Amino acid sequence: AQKVTQAQTEISVVEKEDVTLDCVYETRDTTYYLFWYKQPPSGELVFLIRRNSFDEQNEISGRYSWNFQKSTSSFNFTITASQVVDSAVYFCALRQDTGRRALTFGSGTRLQVQP
């Protein structure tokens, strides 16, 4: 069975602070994909990044960066110099490399960035 754990339920920071959202996953598959999604109050899940299990390179996209460590089954997400517009719920998700594209989501981390 697959499982994704986001232990941080809610994080509050002041604008311009850096913040890291933690994600730990469990799977028996050797090939899998990890995702981060952002969910603003409108409800739509906005895709942020996809990483496959064979690619452990860290990635940076503007103020966002991701740290994938297979040895600890973690896929953490850092926002540098946070902004009020970053306030949302962030979900980490896991998917097998099969025909069924079911995502297993964590319970989410609510990020509040105060001005």
Place this chain on the structure above:
Amino acid sequence: ETGVTQSPTHLIKTRGQQVTLRCSSQSGHNTVSWYQQALGQGPQFIFQYYREEENGRGNFPPRFSGLQFPNYSSELNVNALELDDSALYLCASSLGLGGSGELFFGEGSRLTVL
């Protein structure tokens, strides 16, 4: 905007009733999946349709059923509604099967069961 539209956006039903939710997938996408998101939780996979056939199902009872039409739009039907069915129902579309493809989500239909 992802190009995935869902209707209705909000609805209220009473226990025991039936509901139909609709989803129009992004142009060219032939795979649609549905997720249920209870308040304060992550989305849970209900089922997926590929070229009008159900292609995978999560841990949901048979009273949750679906359809996919030749234009790849989809419906989620829930019979004999229960209070715990109150949730945001999210539809996602994608192209083909396989693990690497990105899912594009709609804004969801928020169902309240009284």
